[in-house]
Amino acid sequence: MAVNAGSSSLKFQLLEMPNEKLITSGIVERIGMNKSIFMIKVDGEKNEETLDIPNHADAVNLLLNKLIEHNIIASFDEIAGVGHRVVHGGDQISESVVLDEEKIKYLDEIIDLAPLHLGPNLTGIKAFKKLLPNVKQVGVFDTAFHQTIAEESFLYAVPYEWYTKYKVRKYGFHGTSYKFITQRYAKMMGKDVKDVNIIVAHIGNGASLCAIKNGKSIDTSMGFTPLEGIPMGTRSGNIDPAVVEYMAKVKDKPVKEIMNILNKHSGYIGVSGVSSDSRDLVSAAAKGNHQAALAIEVQAKRIVDYIASYHNYIGGAEAIIFTAGIGENAKPTRANIGSRLATLGVEIDEERNDTRGVEQLISTDNSKIAVYVIPTNEEVMIARDTLSLL
Numbered sequence: 001m002a003v004n005a006g007s008s009s010l011k012f013q014l015l016e017m018p019n020e021k022l023i024t025s026g027i028v029e030r031i032g033m034n035k036s037i038f039m040i041k042v043d044g045e046k047n048e049e050t051l052d053i054p055n056h057a058d059a060v061n062l063l064l065n066k067l068i069e070h071n072i073i074a075s076f077d078e079i080a081g082v083g084h085r086v087v088h089g090g091d092q093i094s095e096s097v098v099l100d101e102e103k104i105k106y107l108d109e110i111i112d113l114a115p116l117h118l119g120p121n122l123t124g125i126k127a128f129k130k131l132l133p134n135v136k137q138v139g140v141f142d143t144a145f146h147q148t149i150a151e152e153s154f155l156y157a158v159p160y161e162w163y164t165k166y167k168v169r170k171y172g173f174h175g176t177s178y179k180f181i182t183q184r185y186a187k188m189m190g191k192d193v194k195d196v197n198i199i200v201a202h203i204g205n206g207a208s209l210c211a212i213k214n215g216k217s218i219d220t221s222m223g224f225t226p227l228e229g230i231p232m233g234t235r236s237g238n239i240d241p242a243v244v245e246y247m248a249k250v251k252d253k254p255v256k257e258i259m260n261i262l263n264k265h266s267g268y269i270g271v272s273g274v275s276s277d278s279r280d281l282v283s284a285a286a287k288g289n290h291q292a293a294l295a296i297e298v299q300a301k302r303i304v305d306y307i308a309s310y311h312n313y314i315g316g317a318e319a320i321i322f323t324a325g326i327g328e329n330a331k332p333t334r335a336n337i338g339s340r341l342a343t344l345g346v347e348i349d350e351e352r353n354d355t356r357g358v359e360q361l362i363s364t365d366n367s368k369i370a371v372y373v374i375p376t377n378e379e380v381m382i383a384r385d386t387l388s389l390l
């Protein structure tokens with residue numbers, strides 16, 4: 001089972017391994033609020049009910065019992081392992097691990113690095129451990145894939161002690177997605193992972209890019225937190241940090257509130273004033289909304305800045321891969337980014353680019369760098385890593 005526990009939600013997929021067949025999936029939402037929602041897919045049909053689910057332990061209990069009630073499993077013994085998406089592994093965890101007491105203690109210690117996400121992740125892990133004490137729980141970390149990034153790239157040019165004493169450095173996120181794409185691309189090309197030199201643009205509501213050289217992450221756009229990098233659905237991406245103090249002063253608001261605006265009310269929604277969803281922006285822009293069009297262009301410009309820089313840092317990327325909600329689905333966004341990369345010899349093929357949500361080469365045969373769409377699948381990556389540790 002692949003699990004992604006958030007502060008008030010818990011997403012799950014049950015997969016048959018090693019053939020990676022999806023058995024069922026679902027989500028528990030509004031945990032700890034009234035009218036919680038439990039949804040599970042039974043024979044492909046959504047089965048939803050509203051009830052009160054006070055905490056994560058109750059959510060896990062309900063989910064496990066529903067699997068039996070709907071005849072998806074006959075007993076809990078059929079669940080061989082549970083893989084948890086964990087947002088942060090600090091600088092000690094560079095691969096997926098079995099979550100024993102020592103690892104859980106370490107995660108408790110680094111909780112301040114990602115309090116909004118790591119706390120709920122741990123709550124989910126502890127709930128599963130309690131209810132399935134004999135089943136191995138595995139942590140699959142968003143940061144782990146980026147632990148190969150060299151000091152010159154992960155270090156901020158601030159007092160060195162900020163790094164040694166306070167762990168301030170670039171960690172990077174979306175690592176599970178980048179690992180999946182790297183493995184998938186290698187397989188598609190029939191080559192070894194260590195021969196893969198690519199740039200991956202994971203553009204969803206949260207969005208980042210990764211430079212992959214010899215199959216390893218050498219740089220990524222998100223940083224100490226997911227706020228760094230390109231503008232996203234609601235996040236600003238890079239800004240001059242001096243803006244934070246300035247806006248706190250002129251608005252007479254605490255820094256915390258300014259940070260909340262940078263995380264939740266910036267990016268697409270901040271610039272456009274329309275929506276954080278790319279589909280809404282595309283249709284508003286088509287009707288002549290200047291700010292909606294601008295929000296798209298501001299992001300595309302920054303994405304291209306990263307791609308050009310990563311192409312150089314890799315020493316020549318063989319391919320650029322688009323993935324996640326926008327990367328997989330938004331043809332005009334891919335075409336726009338492609339045309340901004342013409343000086344690197346990138347050429348998008350209009351017909352090939354007319355695709356959504358499937359693996360596809362979208363560049364012309366003349367393009368100096370191949371461009372692909374490859375749908376990501378973090379849950380499968382979690383299940384693979386879990387299986388390999390059982």
Ligand code: AMP
Nearest residue numbers: 204205206277278279324325326329330
């Ligand atoms: P994710 O966070 O990966 O689920 O991606 C969410 C983003 O993907 C949202 O901004 C959606 O608007 C975007 N998205 C999904 N489908 C499409 C589509 N057909 N065209 C453009 N954007 C899409």
